[in-house]
Amino acid sequence: MFDMLQIGRELLALQPFSCLLGSEMTAFEPGRVTLTLAVRTELQQQFGFVHGGVLSYLADNALTFAGGSLLGPEVVTAEYKINYLRPARGERLIARAEALHAGRNLAVCRCDLFVDKEAAETLCAVAQGTITLLGRPQGDA
Amino acid sequence: MFDMLQIGRELLALQPFSCLLGSEMTAFEPGRVTLTLAVRTELQQQFGFVHGGVLSYLADNALTFAGGSLLGPEVVTAEYKINYLRPARGERLIARAEALHAGRNLAVCRCDLFVDKEAAETLCAVAQGTITLLGRPQGDA
Amino acid sequence: MFDMLQIGRELLALQPFSCLLGSEMTAFEPGRVTLTLAVRTELQQQFGFVHGGVLSYLADNALTFAGGSLLGPEVVTAEYKINYLRPARGERLIARAEALHAGRNLAVCRCDLFVDKEAAETLCAVAQGTITLLGRPQGDA
């Protein structure tokens, strides 16, 4: 039987950087994905918050999976932007991304990033970006 | 004697996430910074390229230092966008960021990201974003 | 009695460029705004679609009003990004923006842009950006 979440988790496990950071996939369906990441000291910046680069990584990855759920597995993020709303302090990051539109080669996705602290979620960043098939638009570089 | 590069390196060393990834500062002056990062397997994604999240992290951090060089050390990235141009394959990433404008609370910066392979640099991503003083615009959240 | 929509309409009417394009405000409350714009030939580009610059203008303006509804009337857009999803063909554009977070000086907002054709709305662009108080962060330029 086709288990989309299982396939997504296997793809995520193929990314050495995702393994280094420890991200997990908790939901994956056409057009939507949820990634989570346990916060630990080595993911912080100098003020004790989660480093923006960790939030960016998680947003980028969630956008790619959301787009890839419609375009296919051979995708990369072409571009995205992220706004940080609040310092991220808590036990766990949660990234929920969805595809707003998918054409043949491009998908436009959004991602909301929450930090989970004592079982309460706070929105800490929002992202928006474009996913593209690998090897077509950019692969001739 | 005031050694700006030394101060920048000490700030970078205070970021656990930057230590985890291994980034280094090779230049720091008012309005400009250069960060580098040795590529290793655990920074890759599933196709063998450097993970976009690593490029994002480095861009974000370089933008912050470029803005902070004019606004002061207590800054964070408010937002940025990044376009990935080519898959990043090589031995070392180089992020060069500069501030285009700084007001009292905000600075707008750009960053070019190169990958160094066999001593030749290739532009692999470009970023643009806004740096803001910590604790003023966003710290009342 | 305080009529927020009326105040918003008066502010919009003070913008010569909004008058030139013909945008209207149909809803305005704390954190949310809706702007509409009747499509006419002179707002098109060479392929017969609404020019992206018109969508950008409307997104920018809606983001500013959404942020200004929380920060106060003396605001400007610091930055935003827009993704065009589909060519905009129809009788009317509708921009719905909301503030996701507002601090003392900055607000982060999103905007969905629809085109209305034969009474059916189609999402044609999405935007995300930062609104800032005028004369503080950027006014010392």
Place this chain on the structure above:
Amino acid sequence: MFDMLQIGRELLALQPFSCLLGSEMTAFEPGRVTLTLAVRTELQQQFGFVHGGVLSYLADNALTFAGGSLLGPEVVTAEYKINYLRPARGERLIARAEALHAGRNLAVCRCDLFVDKEAAETLCAVAQGTITLLGRPQGDA
């Protein structure tokens, strides 16, 4: 004889919205374009500056021409972001855009926007975005 600037000007003249606003092309070569726009009262917002929507329009259009100079004439802007640096007050806007990379279907471009006042140019906004072939990536919408 092939006159690229002449061809660019003819394309610009086919855009009703560009005619409404009065933009002109002063340079066009592979990977680069310059657009200008005379400032007049009806392009302003309520504080007497050029409306951000006008700067956005000009940036968007310049990005498209810069990308189209490499990808061909049937292109549209897929997405871009813009940072406003300073209020634009002066006689003329100047947008200079260049393509940083072009693949088969996508080009990544940057644009610097200046305002010309008493013969001195001031940088007032910067943009970065993605240009895509029309009818391929997004045209199947």
